[in-house]
Amino acid sequence: MKTKWTTCLPCIASTLLGLSLVVGSAAAATNPHLLVTNDDVAPTSPNSVSFYTIGNNGSLTLSQTVLTGGVGIGGGYFGMNRVNVLNGSSQQCVYASDADTSDIVGIVVSTATVGGSATGSATDTGLSNGIGLVMNSQYLYASFSDSNTIGTFAVEPGCALTFIGDTAVAGLQSGVIDAMAVHGNILIATFGDGSIESFDISGGTPVSNGDEQNSTGAVSAQGATYPTGIDITQDGHYALFGDTSTAAVVEVSDISSGKLSKTVVYQSNAGINSSNIMLSPDETLLYIVDTQGDTVSASFFDASTGKLSGGCVSGKLKGYVTDFSYLAGLALENNTGNGGGIYVAEFGAPSSIAEVAVTSSSGKCTLKEAPNSPVSDANSSGLLSIGVFPPRAF
Amino acid sequence: MQIISRCFLVYAVCGIFCLTAAAQCPNRPNAGTVVQDALSLSSTNGVLNADFAIAHSVDQAGFTHYCYIYKTATGYAEAPTLRLNQGDQLLLGVKNHIELGNTKTKESSFSMKMDMSDPLAVCGDTGTETIASTNVHFHGLNVPPTCHSDNVINTLIQPNTPGFQFNFQIPADEPPGLYWYHPHIHGFTEFQVNGGAAGAIVVEGMEKFRPEVTGLTERVFTIRQQYLVPWIPGPYQLSINFQVADFPNEPNPVIEMKPGEKQFWRIANATIQDFLQLQFLVNGTAQPVELIALDGYPLAKTRNETSILVPPASRAEFIVQAPASGQTGSFMTQTYSTGPTGNPDLEQTLATIKLTGDGNSGQPIKPAAPAAPPISDHLKFANLKDRAPTTSRNLYFSEEFGGTNGPIQFYITVDGQKQRVFEPNEKPVITTKVGAIEDWTIENRALETHAFHIHQIHFMMLEVDGKPVTNDMRDTIEIPYWEGVGHPYHSVKVRMDFSDPTIAGTFLFHCHILLHEDLGMMHKILVEP
Numbered sequence: 001m002k003t004k005w006t007t008c009l010p011c012i013a014s015t016l017l018g019l020s021l022v023v024g025s026a027a028a029a030t031n032p033h034l035l036v037t038n039d040d041v042a043p044t045s046p047n048s049v050s051f052y053t054i055g056n057n058g059s060l061t062l063s064q065t066v067l068t069g070g071v072g073i074g075g076g077y078f079g080m081n082r083v084n085v086l087n088g089s090s091q092q093c094v095y096a097s098d099a100d101t102s103d104i105v106g107i108v109v110s111t112a113t114v115g116g117s118a119t120g121s122a123t124d125t126g127l128s129n130g131i132g133l134v135m136n137s138q139y140l141y142a143s144f145s146d147s148n149t150i151g152t153f154a155v156e157p158g159c160a161l162t163f164i165g166d167t168a169v170a171g172l173q174s175g176v177i178d179a180m181a182v183h184g185n186i187l188i189a190t191f192g193d194g195s196i197e198s199f200d201i202s203g204g205t206p207v208s209n210g211d212e213q214n215s216t217g218a219v220s221a222q223g224a225t226y227p228t229g230i231d232i233t234q235d236g237h238y239a240l241f242g243d244t245s246t247a248a249v250v251e252v253s254d255i256s257s258g259k260l261s262k263t264v265v266y267q268s269n270a271g272i273n274s275s276n277i278m279l280s281p282d283e284t285l286l287y288i289v290d291t292q293g294d295t296v297s298a299s300f301f302d303a304s305t306g307k308l309s310g311g312c313v314s315g316k317l318k319g320y321v322t323d324f325s326y327l328a329g330l331a332l333e334n335n336t337g338n339g340g341g342i343y344v345a346e347f348g349a350p351s352s353i354a355e356v357a358v359t360s361s362s363g364k365c366t367l368k369e370a371p372n373s374p375v376s377d378a379n380s381s382g383l384l385s386i387g388v389f390p391p392r393a394f
Numbered sequence: 395m396q397i398i399s400r401c402f403l404v405y406a407v408c409g410i411f412c413l414t415a416a417a418q419c420p421n422r423p424n425a426g427t428v429v430q431d432a433l434s435l436s437s438t439n440g441v442l443n444a445d446f447a448i449a450h451s452v453d454q455a456g457f458t459h460y461c462y463i464y465k466t467a468t469g470y471a472e473a474p475t476l477r478l479n480q481g482d483q484l485l486l487g488v489k490n491h492i493e494l495g496n497t498k499t500k501e502s503s504f505s506m507k508m509d510m511s512d513p514l515a516v517c518g519d520t521g522t523e524t525i526a527s528t529n530v531h532f533h534g535l536n537v538p539p540t541c542h543s544d545n546v547i548n549t550l551i552q553p554n555t556p557g558f559q560f561n562f563q564i565p566a567d568e569p570p571g572l573y574w575y576h577p578h579i580h581g582f583t584e585f586q587v588n589g590g591a592a593g594a595i596v597v598e599g600m601e602k603f604r605p606e607v608t609g610l611t612e613r614v615f616t617i618r619q620q621y622l623v624p625w626i627p628g629p630y631q632l633s634i635n636f637q638v639a640d641f642p643n644e645p646n647p648v649i650e651m652k653p654g655e656k657q658f659w660r661i662a663n664a665t666i667q668d669f670l671q672l673q674f675l676v677n678g679t680a681q682p683v684e685l686i687a688l689d690g691y692p693l694a695k696t697r698n699e700t701s702i703l704v705p706p707a708s709r710a711e712f713i714v715q716a717p718a719s720g721q722t723g724s725f726m727t728q729t730y731s732t733g734p735t736g737n738p739d740l741e742q743t744l745a746t747i748k749l750t751g752d753g754n755s756g757q758p759i760k761p762a763a764p765a766a767p768p769i770s771d772h773l774k775f776a777n778l779k780d781r782a783p784t785t786s787r788n789l790y791f792s793e794e795f796g797g798t799n800g801p802i803q804f805y806i807t808v809d810g811q812k813q814r815v816f817e818p819n820e821k822p823v824i825t826t827k828v829g830a831i832e833d834w835t836i837e838n839r840a841l842e843t844h845a846f847h848i849h850q851i852h853f854m855m856l857e858v859d860g861k862p863v864t865n866d867m868r869d870t871i872e873i874p875y876w877e878g879v880g881h882p883y884h885s886v887k888v889r890m891d892f893s894d895p896t897i898a899g900t901f902l903f904h905c906h907i908l909l910h911e912d913l914g915m916m917h918k919i920l921v922e923p
Contacts (some may be wrong), residue, residue, distance in 0.1 A: 075798030085654060129797055180795075219438060223804060224794065224813035246792040246805070246813065246839065270879060272841065292841060293878050294733065313879065321734045347798060358424060375478055382798065 005073035032109060035060055035331060035343055035353065035390040037344055038083035038096040039380035040130070043076030048379050049083065049096045049107055054234040054388070057145070058333045058341045058355055060375040066112050070098025073130065075347070078241065078291050078328050078346070079179035080132030080143060080274035086155065088137050092389065094160035095140055104142055105132065106159030109389060115159030119167050120144065120151035130384070134180045134187070139206075141187060143177045150177065150189070152205045167206045168201050169218055169369030171195040172214055181230035183394065186258060188239050192219025194226035196253070198260050201303030211259040212267035217243055217251050220265065225249050227263070228275040234394040235284055238306040240286060242277035248297060248394065249274055252306045266308045270297040278330050280338040281392050285360060287342050289327045289359065294320035296327070296342055297355050303361070314367035318352050319374060324348030328384040335392045341370070343386055351383030352376050408506045418449035418491060419461035420472045422636040426645030429635050429745055431614050432593065433464065433471040434757075437482040444476070445487040448458035448551075448577070448591055455633075459579070460492070460589030473593030475614055475666060476575070480599060481566040489557035492526045517541035519552040523579060523784060526553045528586060530560065531578035531596065531849070533707060534690045534869045536569075536774055536894065537562050537791025538849050539901040546578035546849070547918070548820070552571065559687075565896075567774045569852070569867070570599035571690030572614070572660040572709040573726040579593075580818055580916075584666050590618055590636065592664035600658075600759070603773070606684060606713060607759045610658040611841050615651070617727075619665035619743065625780055632668065632727070632742055637783050647745040649725060651716035659684070660711045663704045666908040669739050669843065669872060670704040676717045687711040689850055691867035692773075701728065705872040709907040716833070723747030735793065736842035747777040778854045778891050779865050784832040785826065790883070791873065791905060791915065793840040804915035806905060815914025816904070822920035828898050830921075831888040837883040838873040842887040844910065845872050846886070848903040848919070853871075857887035869904050898923040 006086035035052040047068045052060040076082075076099060086093040092109040094388035098117075102125045104354040123374075124144040126132075132143040140161060142151040144323070149168055155159040162183035169177050175193025182188075185202040195214050217225040237256045241263065243249035248271035251263035272292030278287050283303040289296055324346035332339030338360050346352040352374035359366045377383050399457050423430070435444050447463045463472045478484060498684040518529070527548040537544045543562035547901075551558045571596035577586040591862050594738050601608045616635045633638045637647040651657060663670050673680040683700035689709055702710045717723040788809035795802050805813040826832060833856065836846050847870040857868045859882075874884040904916030 001736075073799075077797035085624070129799055142812060222802065222812040222814045226796075230797065244794055244796045246794050272878070282591060290879070292793075293735075295879060316878070326795070328427070384798070 007284060009073055020287045024345045032232055032389055034109070034229050036085065036094045037081055037345070037353070037377055037380060037383055038072070038385045039377065040074055040082060040099070040136065040384060041071035041380065042111045042380045042382060043071050045101050046070070046149065047098050049074040049094060050114060050377055050379050052375065054312060054333060055336065058357070058370060059372055062357065064112050065379055066075070066107055066114065067346070068096055068098055069114060069117060070103045070105060071100035072382070073099040075176050076126070076128070076130030076384065077145060077228070078244070078326065078384060080145070081129055081179070081329060081387070082130055082133060083387045084133040084135050084140065085389045085391045086135060086137070087390045091157065092249040094387070094389070097126070097133055097142060099126045099130045102126065102131070102144070103358065104131070104140070104153065104161060106161055108159045116161065118161040118163050120163050123147050124149055124151050129176070131139060132179055136182055139201065141180060141182065141206065142312065143180050145176055145178070148177055150180070150206050154204070154372050157233070165205055167199070168372070169197070172212055174354065176358060179229050180198055181232050181306060183232040183236045186255060187234065188230050188255070188260065190227040190230060192226065194223050195262055196263070198229050198255065201381055209259045213260060213262070215241065215251050216220060216263045217245070217265045221245070227251055229277050231279050232394070233279065233303055235266050235303070237303070240277060240279065244275050245273055247272065248290065250277060250286065250288065251307060252308070264306070266299070270313045271295060276327070276329055278332065280334050281332065282337050285338050285358070285365065287330060289330055289344055289364060291327055294327070296344055296367055298358065300363065300368055310363065312365040312367055314369060317344070317369055317374070319346065319348070319352065329386050331386045331388040332392060333388070335390060342367070343388070345383045345386050346374055349381035350376055350378045353383070353386060403470045410610070413645040418450060419451045419459040420463065420470050423819065425638050425640070427637060428648045428650055428748070429474070429615070430545070432616070432635060433466065433474040434477050435474045436477040437479060440481065441477060441483045441485060442478050445483040445489070447489045447491045447775045449491040450589065454644065455646065456622055458585070458589045460586040460591035462591055462593055473590070473616070475594040475596060476689055477596045477598055478564050480564055480568050480570065480597060482564050484560060484562055484564065486530070486560040487557055488551055489562065490526070490528050490551045490553045490555065491538060492553050493529065507785065513574070514574070517548040518544055518558045519549070519555050521550070521552055523550060523581065525582045526584070527551065527579050528577045530575055531577050532573065532575050534567055534573040534709070535595070536851055536897070538808070539899040543850065547902065556582070564597060565774060568597050569691040569773050570597045571604060571687045572596055572662055572711055574616070574662045574664055574709070576664065580816070581912050584912050587664065587908055588620055588666045590620065592616060592618060592663050592828060593792060594660070597690065599709070602685065604686050604696065605609070605705040606696060607658040607686060610656055610713065610759050612658045612660065612757055612910055613757050615658045615895045616644065616662045616664050617670060619668050625670045630666065630742065634744050646743050648748045649745045650748050650750045651723070652751065653714045653716055653749045654721040655715055657716070658711070659714055661704060661707055662709045663705070665705055665706050667706055667737055668727070669706065669730045670703055671727045671730045671734060672710065673700065673701045673728055674714045675724045675726060676723050681715070685710065685715040686713060688866050689869045690850065691804055693866065703730070703749050705870055705906065706869070706908070707845065707847055716749065719749060732843040734841040735795070736875060752790060766905070774853055774894070775852055775854065775867055775891050778889055781891070782832050783831045783889065785832045787832060788835045790837040790839050791844040793842060803911065804905065804910040804913050806903070806915050806917060816916040820918060822900055822918040824918065824919040826892055827894045828892055828923045830892045832892065833887060834890060835885055835887045836873060839876055839883050841875050841878065843872055843875045844915070845906040846903070847906040848890070849901040850897045851891060853888040853890050855886065856889055892921050895923065897921060
């Protein structure tokens with residue numbers, strides 16, 4: 001395999017330019033509490049990662065913008081994460097993908113500088129629908145949606161990456177890879193044809209566990225529902241899938257054997273399309289983004305049984321239709337309890353980030369958009385992915 | 395399930411050779427000129443016999459043109475208006491001269507399969523259906539779904555073959571009014587109609603049922619739509635009889651009328667997705683027009699409207715009165731919201747009215763019969779309101795987005811069945827029998843307005859959102875978008891009459907936003923003999 005690793009003069013230049021945009025220095029704080037975006041700027045301008053400081057009340061303030069040196073596409077699949085956060089013992093990094101230039105850039109959180117960028121093989125590309133990222137402390141995995149490959153990259157000091165190799169993948173019906181999640185030695189992927197598959201990553205490069213299957217929801221709906229976004233419980237017992245659908249559909253698979261089991265389907269009319277999901281840090285709530293609608297919902301989750309029940313729905317988020325057309329990726333304000341608040345990417349021109357406050361107790365919950373929400377992400381006209389530093393523990 | 399968005403497939407195909415196509419379509423009129431009616435071809439002694447070719451070219455501004463060409467004694471005319479009487483025979487030859495280059499490998503990578511499961515069903519040419527294939531749908535006509543009539547499921551006309559002959563009779567009780575013809579090749583209809591392949595059909599005799607039009611000058615206006623990049627939905631330009639209406643970028647088209655003159659206007663919405671909200675303004679104020687017919691069916695009683703919503707593929711026929719001397723007039727479409735995931739339909743002046751002593755390009759309507767008979771005695775679907783339904787069904791539109799660039803799934807589903815997109819070899823999702831009278835309630839569960847259309851028959855409007863409405867006969871109707879969770883779905887309830895034994899067979903119902911139709915928001919219905 002060809003390895004590309006670069007000192008990347010454009011990256012250096014763009015970093016310098018990015019630093020010229022600094023309006024604060026929160027990223028350099030000892031214990032930074034940040035929200036980061038992949039602005040996914042379309043080819044007319046350079047792509048960037050925006051850093052927002054998170055205030056004590058959850059409010060967001062743009063602190064700085066770092067040019068990635070690459071170019072985005074301003075859109076793509078809802079369920080894939082285009083930005084990842086590493087809170088390692090030795091380094092703290094933000095990784096973001098550039099779908100148009102097919103590279104992945106690592107940014108050092110403490111300095112808000114680009115540590116380097118890497119590309120996969122010559123054929124790796126996510127030009128039409130993006131490049132999704134997941135990672136553990138050793139490896140970063142990139143789902144290239146056009147070449148249908150998972151690129152494996154070793155995490156290097158200085159938030160650098162080294163490309164290791166590609167794994168060609170495809171859904172059962174030749175579907176395109178969509179989203180991924182990792183936990184321990186398992187990587188799970190969803191495909192646009194309704195199939196799901198897990199991989200053993202104990203050796204670094206993904207090796208199929210031989211459990212590829214069509215999800216229960218996809219089969220019963222004859223493809224009119226298919227798993228997209230993924231989350232995995234802290235103990236690695238369950239994988240949860242948010243489905244692309246005409247309703248709010250979540251599927252749960254028991255993965256305690258190390259492989260996917262047949263999924264169990266939960267459906268409600270609380271949303272229209274549920275491509276993006278995330279468990280609360282205490283795993284009592286599953287947050288579900290109403291991708292095509294204008295709300296966020298939460299469903300109570302029993303981590304011991306993997307079952308979902310009840311929950312609550314936010315009101316309409318401000319600016320739907322007029323300011324944004326889709327809701328997409330989400331992140332949590334805190335990495336303890338129920339997360340305290342949910343941040344949601346609002347896909348618009350310019351895009352914005354909504355904040356929804358969460359309360360929950362005694363089997364009841366509320367979701368309410370914060371008074372100062374949303375915050376504009378003026379750098380992005382196609383925001384789909386956000387992350388928080390420090391990230392949730394699992 | 396759609397894996398790769400059509401946009402990218404078409405980009406792969408068209409990006410390579412669409413721009414190399416030979417210029418074959420006639421030049422279209424310059425902006426700011428007087429709008430002319432299309433050439434009329436009228437039946438003689440009960441027969442209209444004509445030969446068309448469909449061709450393709452790209453104009454100097456980069457707009458892709460598809461065109462129906464008719465050879466005249468002096469040259470070529472685009473998309474003539476076909477004029478027939480009730481009971482007349484239409485003999486229409488169509489040759490396919492669409493030439494998109496020779497990149498066969500690329501072309502075959504973007505193709506659809508016709509339903510060849512029944513060899514007897516093959517109608518016309520065989521082979522793979524591609525972006526260069528075509529056929530013709532006679533929109534709104536109540537004619538059989540058989541080969542050489544209006545059978546888009548199996549009719550295929552391939553490029554550079556001898557061509558295809560349509561041969562069918564206009565029913566003797568066909569409602570007099572405005573219909574239209576256009577390609578209906580699954581997967582590619584939007585491209586061909588967007589390029590302008592559409593023309594009007596007039597079934598003569600409106601004056602017999604609506605004598606209000608007697609003696610008035612008649613104008614036939616076909617509103618079309620074009621995208622600069624055909625696979626990206628917008629921004630777009632509207633045109634009226636092929637003259638672009640793009641003010642302020644271009645001067646407005648001009649319609650000539652005499653001061654105070656009443657004219658009978660027949661408007662076909664041949665756009666691929668625009669919900670036209672038509673208004674006739676004098677000195678900037680919308681004027682009432684006398685609505686005569688909708689979708690080619692005369693109204694039981696005329697009514698005055700200041701704004702007429704004409705969904706894609708629908709038609710409206712009405713009487714307008716020109717401004718008096720010294721006043722200004724214009725013909726407009728107003729902004730219409732199609733919902734959060736719909737395309738914006740923006741306000742646009744379609745034409746300005748120029749007052750002139752002698753100018754117009756229409757023709758006077760013939761005198762009415764001495765005593766106009768009541769509609770109920772002479773037209774298809776008469777007395778449908780009084781007939782008891784034999785079956786009721788519920789259907790719904792829905793949409794699913796996998797990402798901002800797709801895949802997008804568009805569904806129309808019979809309630810209780812699985813949501814799935816149309817496949818050419820699918821079995822009918824509805825089976826009924828000749829003689830059935832069915833009430834269909836059609837909901838819109840999508841965040842976008844849709845336009846329901848069924849082939850072969852008109853249907854009667856019964857209710858909108860559960861409330862009774864005037865029993866207009868339609869063949870295309872809008873169903874507004876869903877406002878989201880916590881809101882009810884908008885719906886229409888319509889009555890379908892499958893009594894006519896000649897429409898026995900398999901045909902289609904679908905959304906007439908043509909991208910949606912191409913991507914599978916369509917299914918088959920079988921009417922058993």
